[in-house]
Amino acid sequence: MPQLTPAHLDHRRLWQDFDYCYPVISRRSRGLSLGVNINPNKLCNYDCVYCEVDRKNPPRRNHIDLDQLENEMKTLIEMVTSDELFNVYPFNQTKPEHRRFNDIAFSGDGEPTTAPGFQDAVERLARLKSDCGMPNVKLVLITNATRLQDIKVIAGIDTLMANNGEIWAKLDAGTQAHYQAINRSGVSLDQIICNLKFAGKRWPIIIQSMFLEWAGQPPSDYELSQYINRLKYLLDSGIMLKGLHIYTIARPTPEVGAKPLSHKALDMIANCIIKEIPDIPMETYYGSLA
Numbered sequence: 064m065p066q067l068t069p070a071h072l073d074h075r076r077l078w079q080d081f082d083y084c085y086p087v088i089s090r091r092s093r094g095l096s097l098g099v100n101i102n103p104n105k106l107c108n109y110d111c112v113y114c115e116v117d118r119k120n121p122p123r124r125n126h127i128d129l130d131q132l133e134n135e136m137k138t139l140i141e142m143v144t145s146d147e148l149f150n151v152y153p154f155n156q157t158k159p160e161h162r163r164f165n166d167i168a169f170s171g172d173g174e175p176t177t178a179p180g181f182q183d184a185v186e187r188l189a190r191l192k193s194d195c196g197m198p199n200v201k202l203v204l205i206t207n208a209t210r211l212q213d214i215k216v217i218a219g220i221d222t223l224m225a226n227n228g229e230i231w232a233k234l235d236a237g238t239q240a241h242y243q244a245i246n247r248s249g250v251s252l253d254q255i256i257c258n259l260k261f262a263g264k265r266w267p268i269i270i271q272s273m274f275l276e277w278a279g280q281p282p283s284d285y286e287l288s289q290y291i292n293r294l295k296y297l298l299d300s301g302i303m304l305k306g307l308h309i310y311t312i313a314r315p316t317p318e319v320g321a322k323p324l325s326h327k328a329l330d331m332i333a334n335c336i337i338k339e340i341p342d343i344p345m346e347t348y349y350g351s352l353a
Contacts, residue, residue, distance in 0.1 A: 082124050084135035086148060087168075090348050091231075091271075091308055094163035095148075096203070097139050101127055101184050102173030109174065109207050110247035111235075112321045113275055115314050116172045127180040133187050136167065140195055166201035166229070167192065176210040182219035189226040201227050205271075208232040209250045211258040220266065230268045231308065232259055237289030245277060256293060263302025270294070271308040274332055276322040287332060291339045298340070309333060310348035323350030 082103060089096040103124035105116060142148040143164050149155055167188055169175040178184070185202070192200055202223045210216050211232070220230065234255065236242035242252040262268055272290070274282055282290070298304060309332060312323035324332075326349050333347050 081135045081139075083127070083132040084139055086139060086143075086154065088154070088157055088161050089165070089168075090313070091310075091346075092165040092168070092203075094161055094165040095143065095157075096166050096168045097136065097143070097164075098171070099132070099136070099167060099169045099175075099184065099188065100171030101132070101169065101175055101178040101180055102171035103127070105172040106177070107173035107207075108177060108209055108248060108250060111273075112245055112247070112277055112318045113273055113312050113316050115316050117317055119317070122172070127178060127184070129180055129183055129187060132184060133191060136188060136191060137195075140191070140197075144195075164197075164200055166203045168203040168205055170203075170205035174207050174209060175204060176206055176213065176216045176219070182215050182222070185219040185222050189222055192226060198227060201229050203229045203231060205231045206233065207246070207248075208234070208255050208258045208262070209248070211262040217265075220262075224266050228266075229305075230262065230266055231271045232262060232268050233272070234259060234270050234290075234293065235273050237286055237291070237293050241282065241286045245273075245275075256297065259297055260300050260302060263297060263304060264300070267303040267305040269306040269308060270297075270304065271310070273310060273312075274324055274329060275312050276324060278320045281324055281328055282332070287335055291336055294336070294340060294343070298343075305344070307336070307343055307345040308348065309336070309345065311350040313348070313350045 083100050085098045085100065087096045087098050088094070103122050105118050105122045139148070149157060149162055175181055189202060192202065204220060204223055220228070235245050236252060239252045259268070259270070309329065311329055312321060329347060329349060333345060336343065336345060
C-alpha cells in the first residue's frame with residue numbers, strides 16, 4: 064500500500080476556525096473529500112469501539128447554523144478551485160493524483176441522519192454544488208444505516224441521489240453479539256439489515272464494513288460466516304449493491320482495545336467473502352500495519 068500522506072492521516076472534523084466543514088484526503092474517495100459535520104454536538108446512536116471522535120471533551124457547538132455551514136462549504140470550494148487549499152499544510156504535501164475533488168461527504172461526529180437539519184443541509188449543498196457548476200462532484204452520505212426508513216431521511220437521500228449521490232452504509236457484524244460488542248447500539252442488527260434491504264431496493268448502495276481486533280481477538284470464523292450470510296440475504300432480496308468496502312483501523316482511537324488487523328488478516332477476510340460471493344464488487348482498505 065502506498066505510504067499515507069499527513070492529509071490522509073488527519074480526519075479531524077475541525078479545520079481552522081470552521082465549525083461544520085473540513086477538507087480530507089480520503090483513501091476511499093481516492094482524492095479530496097470536503098466533509099460536512101452536522102453533528103457538532105457529538106451525539107450518536109452508535110458508540111463504536113473504533114470511533115476516533117473524542118467525546119470526553121465538550122463540543123464547540125451544539126446547534127447547526129445552516130447559513131454558516133453553507134458559507135464554509137462555499138469558501139472551501141473556492142479554495143479548491145483556486146488551488147489555495149494545496150498551499151496550506153498538510154494539503155501542500157498531497158500527491159498530484161490525490162488532489163482530485165471527488166466529493167462532499169456527510170460524515171460528522173455522529174450519525175448524520177439523526178441531525179434535525181439533515182434534509183435541509185442536503186438541499187442546500189446540492190444547490191451550491193449545482194451553482195458552482197460541479198455536476199461530477201459526488202454528494203456522499205456515510206451512515207450507520209439506523210434511520211434509512213425515516214420519512215425525512217428518505218426525502219434527504221432522494222435529493223442527494225438526484226445530485227450524483229452515493230450512500231455508504233455500515234454493516235460491521237453478522238451476529239447480534241458481535242454487533243453489540245463493536246457498535247454498542249440500541250438499534251438491533253436485525254433492524255439494520257431491514258433498513259439496508261429497504262435502502263438497497265430504493266437506491267444503489269455501498270456497504271462499508273470495519274474489521275478489527277477487539278479485546279485481543281479478530282472476528283471469529285463463525286462471526287465471519289454469519290456476516291457473509293447477511294450479505295447473501297441482502298443480495299438475494301434484490302438490493303442494488305454498488306460495492307463493498309472492507310477496511311480496518313487507520314487512525315488512533317480512544318479505545319486501547321481496538322487495534323487494526325494486519326494486511327494478511329484483512330486479505331484472508333476478503334478471500335473468504337469472494338469465495339462465497341464471487342461476483343461481489345469489493346475494495347479493501349488497509350490500516351497502518353504491514
